[in-house]
Amino acid sequence: MAVRKQEVTGGTHTAPKMADLADRHELYEESVQCVEEECEFITHTFQKIRGRVPASLREDFCGTASACCEWVRQSPGHTAIGVDYDSEVLAWGRKNRIERLSEEQQSRIQLIESDVLDVQAKAVDAVGAFNFSYFIFQRREVMLQYFRSVHEALVTDGIFFLDAFGGYEAFEEMKEKTKYDNFTYIWEQASYAPVTGEMTCYIHFKFPDGSKMKRAFEYTWRLWTLPELLEMLTEVGFRNPTVYWEGTDEDGEGDGVFTPDGKGEADAGWIAYLVAEK
Ligand SMILES: C[S@@+](CC[C@H](N)C(=O)[O-])C[C@H]1O[C@@H](n2cnc3c(N)ncnc32)[C@H](O)[C@@H]1O
Numbered sequence: 001m002a003v004r005k006q007e008v009t010g011g012t013h014t015a016p017k018m019a020d021l022a023d024r025h026e027l028y029e030e031s032v033q034c035v036e037e038e039c040e041f042i043t044h045t046f047q048k049i050r051g052r053v054p055a056s057l058r059e060d061f062c063g064t065a066s067a068c069c070e071w072v073r074q075s076p077g078h079t080a081i082g083v084d085y086d087s088e089v090l091a092w093g094r095k096n097r098i099e100r101l102s103e104e105q106q107s108r109i110q111l112i113e114s115d116v117l118d119v120q121a122k123a124v125d126a127v128g129a130f131n132f133s134y135f136i137f138q139r140r141e142v143m144l145q146y147f148r149s150v151h152e153a154l155v156t157d158g159i160f161f162l163d164a165f166g167g168y169e170a171f172e173e174m175k176e177k178t179k180y181d182n183f184t185y186i187w188e189q190a191s192y193a194p195v196t197g198e199m200t201c202y203i204h205f206k207f208p209d210g211s212k213m214k215r216a217f218e219y220t221w222r223l224w225t226l227p228e229l230l231e232m233l234t235e236v237g238f239r240n241p242t243v244y245w246e247g248t249d250e251d252g253e254g255d256g257v258f259t260p261d262g263k264g265e266a267d268a269g270w271i272a273y274l275v276a277e278k
Helices: 024-031 035-050 066-072 087-096 140-153 226-235
Strands: 007-009 056-060 079-084 109-113 124-129 154-166 174-179 184-193 198-206 212-222 239-248 254-260 270-277
Touching (some): 024 087, 024 198, 024 212, 035 066, 035 124, 035 154, 056 066, 124 140, 140 226, 226 270
Parallel strands (some): 056 079, 124 154
Antiparallel strands (some): 007 212, 154 270, 184 198, 198 212, 239 254
């Protein structure tokens, strides 16, 4: 997942600083990912649409394969395939996530080191591509190639699950800080080119002792819009591609409940799921 090595600043010559001791994959998972919610959304939505529980998942751009681990924990009938082309992150996931499962659970996960565009794997009930990883495909014909390959990788009643982000702040060059117990997560939208749609983003981490892990992760993406994505999903043969929009609580904050929505709202920043049926 990382395209950069850990770049640590603020350390002294003597005692290691918090940034030296921290693990960027652990920090990433704590601040960015919620695999329980992803798996719950896939299961609940699939069941509602198809009337059965999905058993097999392919997690594309799997990184540390945490969603695969969460998936196989659900029942002895659940299987998962994780696909990522970065051997470093796969090795980290194997050692720090998969090996913590029981042997029986481990036997139901297959990790494949491959570009998702080329991967050869068994057909599955659901394919998930989360945290916007597929925005790496900047050209329309490459995105179509990816969507087409996912369509082929699904069983006859399979479903493709993705997420997307947007809102008017998504087009800004900005930094946003979020405080966690032992670190601050910094999301930087470093550049955005309106003509191509290309954006470069970084994740940095800052620690209470003043040390920093700069550019722990870097992403060069095209900021796709929902209508473009829905049109491409339709074009490759998905039926009824639908955006699931997040509801709000009494304070107007996102409530984590996503429901089908044909319009959405002109929020400053939103995250939504896309659900596309084979
Ligand atoms: C943003 S991280 C996503 C990690 C995790 N799945 C999540 O939801 O947070 C993107 C991951 O996609 C992988 N990746 C990027 N392009 C890829 C491709 N074409 N094929 C396979 N993996 C790719 C990177 O190595 C990285 O681990």
